[in-house]
Amino acid sequence: METFPYRRVEQVKAKVTIKDVARRAGCGIATASRVLNNSGPASADVRSRVQKAAQDLGFSFSALGRALQSSRSMTVGCLVPSLANPVFAEAVQGLQTVLAGTGYQLLIASSNYDGAADNDAIATLIAKEVDGLIVTMVAPEHSAALALARTRGIPVALMFHDPVAGLPSAHVDNGAAAREVARRFGDLGHRRTAFLALRFASSDRSRNRYAGFLAECRLRGLPDPVLIELTETEANTPERLAQTLAALPDLTAIFASNDFLAIAVQKAARLLGWRVPRDLSVVGFDGIEIGRLLDVPLATIETEPAAMGRQAALTLLDLLQGGAPVQLPPLPFTFRAGATLAPPRADRRDDDRVAPRPPSVLSLKTDLKQG
Amino acid sequence: METFPYRRVEQVKAKVTIKDVARRAGCGIATASRVLNNSGPASADVRSRVQKAAQDLGFSFSALGRALQSSRSMTVGCLVPSLANPVFAEAVQGLQTVLAGTGYQLLIASSNYDGAADNDAIATLIAKEVDGLIVTMVAPEHSAALALARTRGIPVALMFHDPVAGLPSAHVDNGAAAREVARRFGDLGHRRTAFLALRFASSDRSRNRYAGFLAECRLRGLPDPVLIELTETEANTPERLAQTLAALPDLTAIFASNDFLAIAVQKAARLLGWRVPRDLSVVGFDGIEIGRLLDVPLATIETEPAAMGRQAALTLLDLLQGGAPVQLPPLPFTFRAGATLAPPRADRRDDDRVAPRPPSVLSLKTDLKQG
């Protein structure tokens, strides 16, 4: 534990304001402002004196002073559930790429998927006087803070959500994507399927995916998919996940609400001695890059989170310039074929008499949660 | 492209300031401030009137006004190369978890690994009057903007960098970790090794890893590892990467500067018909979670980016409270054993007479870049 020698870096001057520049240039504050902003007349003489003074003093404007006077903070608030989820992180990076160069800075908050922290965070962002808000939260349609934002006239764009409450959203059509998966399953002859989600209660995305999946299954006269809602620990512990799967031996295909879950399912299946896709087909959601590189490339719905971010930023920018709220069409998704999806084994096609399954390699506990 | 019906949300009042509260409560501004902040005396009577007025008006403080007057913005600036890299994203999430509840907000910028954008971003953050800075950049020791921050007395903490220029940094000992990998390789009998990096020029982390790796190889009398610096496209195109690998057929082990590269290497090896680890051992860096779940779990140096973020935040918080800069010991890393590391094939142990390799399944172009 090393302590640095205390050395006071030569404090040129903690704060150098436009007043200092004016004084040094021997002119009024207004003149200095005009010169530095190129916002008004100034004699060549004073102009150069001001420039020099600013240079010498190492002056730079305080965005704070400016913001206060213009009541534009040139700051955009952004709330996402967590940056530890690469989908959101990439979206935020997408925001950055658009916002960079516009002069807007990103003030970031994350809620950790908590529907209360959620609201507080937005309130804080509003207090920071952000000019606009880009939001992914638990329940945008019920957020008091979001309502406050609208009251205050602060433009809001959503990300990932299907549009709600008249708020434009950069999103993919989760329901349509999920129906696509159901169709693929159905076409291959799968009947017993499941939908695997992590935070069903706090993610409308997950719910919309399930809804679409369910709807398409019903449309095709297939049995309702089993809804498996995992806890955090289940998702992170392949052994626990294996137990959960083992309790559902008649499944032939699983639709996971994101790619990480899909990969975890494969690990769990491996533990059970099941082979993917022979014994179990798996399809993910999101289309993370790594899925392609796997030994058994993951079948998944491919989306582009960065594009989501970019679209959200553009939407907000337009709002910020006084544009009327416009809902762009959902961003495209594509079904990425992979090696984790195949027809069910012949002996399992016939759904109602389920063939006995070979005993698993794991000796499983019996206190299994029924999915 | 749907346009929402134009409906002006009932603007209660775009801005309600403490002045409004005071007026409504029939008292002076100072009194209102004292009540709302609990920062001074006030009769029970006026106290309740103010509370009520604030309530009715939906008042909340403007952080801007406060910041201006107190010259503390309660904002921390953060610069990372890119949030699309989950390592940085997780670190930022780590910052958040610590900062949340302290009242500080995160102002985020990313440089896209650009050593100029880098500097501008920091300058912008300084202009925004951040109270402190948490930074991962190309060359902290040469950053003019970072020097400016010190001049201005703005506390700075680094992340990921080995400490430089007297700036405390939350980091792992990259050199030591790399030496550990060299040791593992050496102990297993590998002689011909390579180090694979993506942005060598702009990442001191990569350079430090290579330096450690090289040093330990020399210490053991092993040949210098080949330094392979990939372009972005090479890294993202398994076929291109395969070409690069094919040009180095006598390698038995590769140390990749991050786990994504390590996984990409495996994909490329597969394309060449090489088997991992039989024909080629691979070790990664970072320890991303997914590495565990792979069919062939990845051997890697496991680090905890979130912990890095947390430590950086704590360090900065201490600085913000007037503490002297303290360099904490580097965060721990562990070598995660995986199935991608094994001894070289017997026929390749003897280094100097390289056994001919079976022809690759790819017909490779010959314009290969020599690593």
Added chain:
DNA sequence: TTGTAAGCGTTATCAC
């Protein structure tokens, strides 16, 4: 062409 002054929303000082 230039400078003075008001005002943006706060808080702190200081009389009352």
Added chain:
DNA sequence: GTGATAACGCTTACAA
């Protein structure tokens, strides 16, 4: 207990 008022750094009438 209370309320003017100055100050924070800036821009912009407005007056000179």
